Amino acid sequence: MSLEHFDKEIFDLTNKELQRQCDHLEMIASENFTLPEVMEVMGSILTNKYAEGYPGKRYYGGCEFVDEIENIAIERCKKLFNCQYANVQPNSGSQANQGVYMALLQPGDKILGMDLSHGGHLTHGAKVSSSGKVYESFFYGVELDGRINYEKVRQIAHIVKPKMIVCGASAYARVIDFAKFREIADEVGAYLFADIAHIAGLVVGGVHPSPFPHAHVVSSTTHKTLRGPRGGIIMTNDEEIAKKINSAIFPGIQGGPLMHVIAAKAVGFKFNLSDEWKNYAKQVVDNAKALAQTLMKRNYKLVSDGTDNHLVLMSFLDREFSGKDADIALGNAGITANKNTVPGEKRSPFITSGLRLGTPALTxxxxxxxxxxxxxxxxxxVLDDIDNTALQAKIKEELKELAHQFIIYTKALF
Structure with a gap:
């Protein structure tokens, strides 16, 4: 029986979401469109298989074929990031980060990460996250020019003496200098942990420096700029760290791995290893730079006055409207983005004075x-006349015509 006949309610809602993705312009920097082949294997019979443990060391029988699949995913991941060890089992980027902390830290140890309001991530020590509750977290940020001041990071690190320094961001538009972070980590005897969830696809495409060989351990999601399934990965060149990571993920924080997702990761990695991928990654950055130039010519302030990667962060500190207002207005015009805090933020995190825009999905x-x-x-x-709902509706129709020239999916997979 088809899904349409078995569960018409979910069938219809899924197709409405398909239509929304086709009609709207997706500019949330952390979202992307994965391959049909990735979705195909995610909806496969692999979802039926329990496989607690690791290839060759499972707690269940009947794992001979899923072992091969996971080994392929591991080898492709290692080749992709030019590293010695990879764990492809984390169910998400947040769980990957949790696994890193559990592997290398004790409760109460100090971590130094990027402030959430300056472009960091919840899992980099935010007090509302387990990373800020289980561990004693401290923060570095950006200057008013929107850039990391590495000398200030060094000064904070020497005062705090963290056991781990976390680098990586969710709303930082400039190149991250992993070598400088490693220098600072070595000076204070800390692990360097690079979370490259946002820029992983750019790293493997050769348009952003790699965290290797500088970071002791690296995590990423597989769905953002990598365009794979939703999930996480952890990589390292240190055998002892790799062993600790494996134990932290299973049995530390997860049970049976999602074999259908691991297979989808392998399929995504195959795409990431292709020559075509380098062209995609370069185009993502070229498009982001073009977007930045266009917005600045229209007299809009961008944090750090431009971008080196896949996103731009607009600042409305000099405007009457908020990030939330801009988010809503652009949504009405068929552009999906997200409000975001900015350096010098004066509004609440629920309102914000900024807007984050990314180019991976449109690319x-x-x-x-x-x-x-x-x-x-x-x-x-839209933002010049933010209360003009008639203009928003007009632009929505214009952009729908543009969107339909670049349809990504022609149908749902069922």
């Missing part, structure tokens, strides 16, 4: 600089 659809510049102009048009 996956085939957008190049010409289309991105047009979208940038439309964004500025």
């Amino acid at each position: 996956a659809r085939g957008f190049k600089e010409q289309q991105i510049q047009l979208v940038g102009e439309k964004i500025a048009d």
Whole structure:
């Protein structure tokens, strides 16, 4: 029986979401469009298999084929990031990070991460996260120019004496200098942990420096700029760290791995290893730079005055409207983005004075600089007259026509 006949309610809602993805312009920096082949294996019979443990060391029988699948995923991941060890079992980026902490730290140990309000992530020590509750967390941030001041990071590290320094971000538009972070970590005897969830696809595409060989351990999601399934990975070049990571993930924080997702990770990695991927990664950055230039020409302030990667962070500290207002207005115009805090933030985290925009998903659809510049102009048009709902509706129809020239999926997979 088909899903349409078995559960019409879920069938219809799934197809409405398909239509939304086709009609709207997805500009949330952490979202992307994965491959149909990735979705195909995620919906496969592999979802039936329990496989607690690791290849060759399972707690269940009948794992001979899923062992091969996981080994392929591991080898492709190692090749992709040019590292010696990889764990492909984390169910998410947050659980990957939790596994890293559990492997290398004791409760109460000090960690130094990027402040959430300055572009960091909840799992980098935010007090509302387990990373800020189980461990004693301290923070570095960015200057008012939107850039990390590595000398200030060094000064904080020498005062705090953390056991681990976390680098990586969810809303930072500039290159991260992993070598400088490693220098600082070595000076204070800390592990360097690089969370590259946002930039992993750029790293493997050769348009952002790699955290290896500088970081002791590296984590990432597989769905953002990597365009794979939703999930996490952990990599290292240190055998002892690898053993601790494996034990921390299983049996430390997870049970049976999601074999259908691990297979999908392997499929995604195969795409990431192709020559085509380098072209995609370069286009993501070229598009982000084109977007930045367009918005700045329209007199909009960007944190750090531009970008080196896949995102731009708009600042509305000099405007009457908030990040939330911009988020809603652009949503009405068919552009999906997200409000975000900015350096010098004066509003609450639920309102914010910024907006984060990314180019990975539009690039996956085939957008190049010409289309991105047009979208940038439309964004500025909406924000210039933010209360004009008639204009928003008009632009939504115009952008729907553009979106339909770059359809990413023609149907749901069922």
